[in-house]
Amino acid sequence: METTLAQHIVTDLPQVTALGIIIKAIIILAVISAIAGFGTYIERKVLAFMQRRLGPMHVGPFGLLQIAADGIKLFTKEDIIPQNANKFIFMIAPIITAATAFIALSSVPVFPDFTIPEFIPLLGGVFVPSIASDLNIGILFVLGMMAAGLYGPLLAGMSQANKWGIIGAARTAVQFLSYEVVTGLSILAPIMLVGSLSFVDFNNYQQEGVLSWMIWQQPVAFVLFLIAGFAETNRTPFDLLEHEAEVVSGYATEYSGMRWGMFFIGEYANMITISIIASIVFLGGYDSASMFGWLTIMLKIAFFFFLMLWVRAAWPHVRPDQLMWLCWKVLMPLALVNILITAIVMMV
Amino acid sequence: MSLEQFKNRNVGIHTYKTLDVGTPPNTGMEKFTQVVTRAVKGELFVGLWVVMREMINTLVKGDVHTVKYPFEKMPISPRYRAIHDMLRLLESGNYRCIGCGLCEKICISNCISMDTRYDEEQRKEVSEYTINFGRCIFCGYCAEVCPELAIVHGPRYENASEQRAGYSLFEDMLTPIDKLNLQQEYDGFGAVSPNADENITQTPLAY
Amino acid sequence: MYELIAFYLFSALIIGLFLVTVMSKNILYAMTSLAAGMVLISGFFFTLGADFLGVVQLIVYVGAIMALYSFAMMFFDATKDIKEKNTSSALVFLLGGMSALVLVLIFVGLNQANLAHPDAITALYPMTEGVGNAQDVGMVLFTKYLVPFEVAAVMLLVAMIAGIILAGKKMDDSLTEDLGADEEIMIVKDKK
Ligand code: SF4
Numbered sequence A: 001m002e003t004t005l006a007q008h009i010v011t012d013l014p015q016v017t018a019l020g021i022i023i024k025a026i027i028i029l030a031v032i033s034a035i036a037g038f039g040t041y042i043e044r045k046v047l048a049f050m051q052r053r054l055g056p057m058h059v060g061p062f063g064l065l066q067i068a069a070d071g072i073k074l075f076t077k078e079d080i081i082p083q084n085a086n087k088f089i090f091m092i093a094p095i096i097t098a099a100t101a102f103i104a105l106s107s108v109p110v111f112p113d114f115t116i117p118e119f120i121p122l123l124g125g126v127f128v129p130s131i132a133s134d135l136n137i138g139i140l141f142v143l144g145m146m147a148a149g150l151y152g153p154l155l156a157g158m159s160q161a162n163k164w165g166i167i168g169a170a171r172t173a174v175q176f177l178s179y180e181v182v183t184g185l186s187i188l189a190p191i192m193l194v195g196s197l198s199f200v201d202f203n204n205y206q207q208e209g210v211l212s213w214m215i216w217q218q219p220v221a222f223v224l225f226l227i228a229g230f231a232e233t234n235r236t237p238f239d240l241l242e243h244e245a246e247v248v249s250g251y252a253t254e255y256s257g258m259r260w261g262m263f264f265i266g267e268y269a270n271m272i273t274i275s276i277i278a279s280i281v282f283l284g285g286y287d288s289a290s291m292f293g294w295l296t297i298m299l300k301i302a303f304f305f306f307l308m309l310w311v312r313a314a315w316p317h318v319r320p321d322q323l324m325w326l327c328w329k330v331l332m333p334l335a336l337v338n339i340l341i342t343a344i345v346m347m348v
Numbered sequence B: 001m002s003l004e005q006f007k008n009r010n011v012g013i014h015t016y017k018t019l020d021v022g023t024p025p026n027t028g029m030e031k032f033t034q035v036v037t038r039a040v041k042g043e044l045f046v047g048l049w050v051v052m053r054e055m056i057n058t059l060v061k062g063d064v065h066t067v068k069y070p071f072e073k074m075p076i077s078p079r080y081r082a083i084h085d086m087l088r089l090l091e092s093g094n095y096r097c098i099g100c101g102l103c104e105k106i107c108i109s110n111c112i113s114m115d116t117r118y119d120e121e122q123r124k125e126v127s128e129y130t131i132n133f134g135r136c137i138f139c140g141y142c143a144e145v146c147p148e149l150a151i152v153h154g155p156r157y158e159n160a161s162e163q164r165a166g167y168s169l170f171e172d173m174l175t176p177i178d179k180l181n182l183q184q185e186y187d188g189f190g191a192v193s194p195n196a197d198e199n200i201t202q203t204p205l206a207y
Numbered sequence C: 001m002y003e004l005i006a007f008y009l010f011s012a013l014i015i016g017l018f019l020v021t022v023m024s025k026n027i028l029y030a031m032t033s034l035a036a037g038m039v040l041i042s043g044f045f046f047t048l049g050a051d052f053l054g055v056v057q058l059i060v061y062v063g064a065i066m067a068l069y070s071f072a073m074m075f076f077d078a079t080k081d082i083k084e085k086n087t088s089s090a091l092v093f094l095l096g097g098m099s100a101l102v103l104v105l106i107f108v109g110l111n112q113a114n115l116a117h118p119d120a121i122t123a124l125y126p127m128t129e130g131v132g133n134a135q136d137v138g139m140v141l142f143t144k145y146l147v148p149f150e151v152a153a154v155m156l157l158v159a160m161i162a163g164i165i166l167a168g169k170k171m172d173d174s175l176t177e178d179l180g181a182d183e184e185i186m187i188v189k190d191k192k
């Protein structure tokens, strides 16, 4: 458990090659973009079922090709740039959101390490590591990247010369800033227990069955992290940035076509990132020893993704002042107390 | 779905329900306890369970409430005011319209235009009758004023079109002579209300 | 080799971006380029192997401080250019040039000293093998630099308390009519 990553790689693992990392990066990019598209379909279906509706039904079997139809629509729609907007910033803002979301994914382990079987031509025998770039400080890097991601909505809102956009941007700044504090503090207690910031160490810490999962040791941190994660991914109880009933579409008001689609992909990629972090840090991650490690982590990620949709169907969203109140007066003190108790228990 | 709820016009305040929302917290301590009790009581999970139950019902029992609209339609209230129908007399199949011109006169948006003539038996009959549905506001005055219940509102509500003006001719709105047996007696706006008997005993003016 | 390329690339980009920050009259451009420059500075830390500091740079500067800046910027019309009230550009050039000169002199002097004793160029706290970056930083922070660290913490605390006092004087009286949502519901109930 105490081995650091450097020793880990040197002793027990095959050589990490550039090719393996590139394959991993491509897997992440392709899979996550596809999932982000598919996620919209799943979201619409799940929400529909929870409201006793059918959801998309007409394009393809069970509406499965709806994704393709949406994609065609997004790609071919006119990309409108408002006259008074700051054109350059307006154009790059969605790219910031999408890019940071994917960069954050580069240091999250999704599957266990695996070696491509020999019978596949060209790539047979290439070792694919669990993380595209295994930083020693993986968790912090992901949090930092998500922090940088807040520039997408912020700049988008400020550049579009639209009052809804400005309100959306202001809410972005307020919400992300406060909830970043809670995310960081809530995840600090598990970090103290594991004694490392690397996701792989987290995963290895929880390998002795279900009872060794972090959620049993840190239930408070888990709940806090989930709440803050919802706020950071801008999901429903906290979807103030683009809440239609209040601010039209917030920072995305003036966007159309593929630029709007990029915000969307970024949001879904962030949802997946939060799901992955929650499953690795609190729910045991992948079981690197067994054959079905990839399956278990997939199920866990799917569960968290479903949870986000589930909550969206069930709960109303909060007012901005309630959001701030919850963050600074409830969650942050709780997180601090949790850290304190963890520290005391560890010392004794 | 039955039409009873459409027909019940005696809606009043007696059906309202007042919720008991309790007293809001005033002091800091009360607020604190409210937060804690709400957090611990698990009310949030009740909400989660409700939607989950609906999802299970939908998936397992097929308890879906979607109306696949263009393919199936909801029954519509007889009092709904859509595209007009011209009715015929059931026995003889003659037009009910006697060409009195009241509808043309009362129409607030001036969209009915009609012309009459004497037929060979020296009785008045309509020769031209058109309604411009680009102007009609579906107020229902024409149906209400018609002494013969000849012009009524039918159930055709899908009247989107590519241009504003849309003229409907008398023959289009008239019940086809071979479908006379299918003609529904109109009990919508202008017709006698279903509970007219009760009303007439209550206040003579209300029917 | 790669590090060298990365260094020059990052340097050029950072200088360029910060130039935009200083020169641009448009708040949005200035803000964006400042943020981008901060992100790229973290790239330096990564190339030096100081992952932890790089990420802290990302989180603190890009995430928190810059977002606060931009939050303040929201009170301006971000789509219009700023009119500068610059009375004496000669003075600005003089002062700017002087400070640049002083900086160059300092570095030249340091370099001369180092060239005289090449062995002297060693990291004060070299990275320890087998110990993560975060641990290294923590070790130094809580042993050698404990007092400055705590003093900095106290300073931040002072700033925080001052902020709360400044903002919190009238925190209890509401500017709007004091009707929370709960009370509004109560009114309905009272009428019953
Ligand atoms: S419904 Fe009203 S507007 Fe339409 S034709 Fe009859 S009277 Fe005129």
Ligand code: SF4
Residues within 6 Å of the ligand: B096, B097, B098, B099, B100, B101, B102, B103, B104, B142, B145, B146, B147, B148, B149, B150, B151
């Ligand atoms: S009011 Fe009735 S009877 Fe008279 S013209 Fe109009 S439709 Fe004919």
